[in-house]
Amino acid sequence: SEKWEIDPSELTVMKELGSGQFGVVRLGKWRALCKVAIKTINEGAMHEEDFIEEAKIMMRLCHPKLVQLYGVCTRQRPMCIVTEFMENGCLLNYLRQNGGTAGQTWLLSVCQDTCEAMQYLETHHFIHRDLAARNCLVSDKNVVKVCDFGMTRYVLDNQYTSSTGSKFPVKWSPPEVLHYNKYSSKSDVWSFGVLMWEVFTEGKMPFDGRSNVDVVDEITRGHRLYRPHKASNDVYQLMYQCWHEVTHTHRHRHTDTPTHTHTHTHTPTHT
Numbered sequence: 323s324e325k326w327e328i329d330p331s332e333l334t335v336m337k338e339l340g341s342g343q344f345g346v347v348r349l350g351k352w353r354a355l356c357k358v359a360i361k362t363i364n365e366g367a368m369h370e371e372d373f374i375e376e377a378k379i380m381m382r383l384c385h386p387k388l389v390q391l392y393g394v395c396t397r398q399r400p401m402c403i404v405t406e407f408m409e410n411g412c413l414l415n416y417l418r419q420n421g422g423t424a425g426q427t428w429l430l431s432v433c434q435d436t437c438e439a440m441q442y443l444e445t446h447h448f449i450h451r452d453l454a455a456r457n458c459l460v461s462d463k464n465v466v467k468v469c470d471f472g473m474t475r476y477v478l479d480n481q482y483t484s485s486t487g488s489k490f491p492v493k494w495s496p497p498e499v500l501h502y503n504k505y506s507s508k509s510d511v512w513s514f515g516v517l518m519w520e521v522f523t524e525g526k527m528p529f530d531g532r533s534n535v536d537v538v539d540e541i542t543r544g545h546r547l548y549r550p551h552k553a554s555n556d557v558y559q560l561m562y563q564c565w566h567e568v569t570h571t572h573r574h575r576h577t578d579t580p581t582h583t584h585t586h587t588h589t590p591t592h593t
């Protein structure tokens with residue numbers, strides 16, 4: 323059988339870890355030894371066929387700061403996704419619960435861990451599309467890893483996929499995503515800056531109290547998040563540089579009719 327296919331009989335399901343965009347996630351054991359996270363996919367929550375195609379590619383993304391995809395169980399419904407297990411759960415909750423005691427050193431190591439993961443994704447032309455503290459996990463050794471990269475492409479909930487939807491990550495999105503839906507590693511860099519702000523505020527909500535509509539307006543007018551108290555000027559400068567407006571490559575209409583038109587079709591390995 324294909325190596326991305328996991329035999330469900332080799333999985334034992336244990337306690338519930340929580341529920342995410344696609345459904346319940348549980349702690350399990352694979353071949354009775356290896357602790358894993360088992361994500362059960364609710365009917366109608368995911369573009370399943372498209373994801374199963376992509377899973378073959380995602381299996382090849384291996385990095386110590388990426389939550390590893392181990393495989394999928396697609397021969398029964400509901401299907402499930404099996405990944406590396408991270409004992410200390412979601413970074414956002416971890417910051418809110420342990421933030422106060424965390425020293426600057428750990429806060430900076432969190433940014434370094436996630437930066438290493440994102441550098442790896444960029445070199446593999448892979449865009450996360452929803453980098454945020456809520457989509458990072460903490461290991462038993464307090465190492466932080468990036469999770470659910472690229473999964474936004476398979477979400478069927480249009481409250482999440484539409485940029486005017488209640489679940490769209492407006493506060494982590496750059497102007498070119500908000501206005502033109504233009505995703506790139508540069509838009510991941512913008513989100514990384516907001517993630518740094520979340521880390522140094524120990525889990526505050528960015529633009530707290532303001533609506534998504536207000537934030538689109540503020541960002542478009544050039545406003546940016548303030549310096550967190552725990553962030554030095556250097557750290558703030560770093561996150562601030564992530565929020566540079568990218569110069570828009572407008573499509574110029576040719577005035578003269580070109581003698582010949584050739585189209586470059588470059589399909590990147592990952593979109």
Ligand SMILES: Cn1cc(-c2ccnc(-n3ncc4cc(C(C)(C)C)cc(F)c4c3=O)c2CO)cc(Nc2ccncn2)c1=O
Pocket residue numbers: 339340341342343344345346347359361389405406407408409410411412452456457459469470473474477
């Ligand atoms: C791998 N993994 C996943 C989770 C876990 C649990 C519940 N929901 C989620 N989430 N969270 C977020 C999420 C987000 C997406 C987007 C497509 C990007 C919108 C898609 C998802 F499918 C999820 C998901 O499944 C996760 C993240 O996938 C928790 C773990 N660990 C612990 C440990 C202790 N307590 C709680 N969780 C763990 O090790």
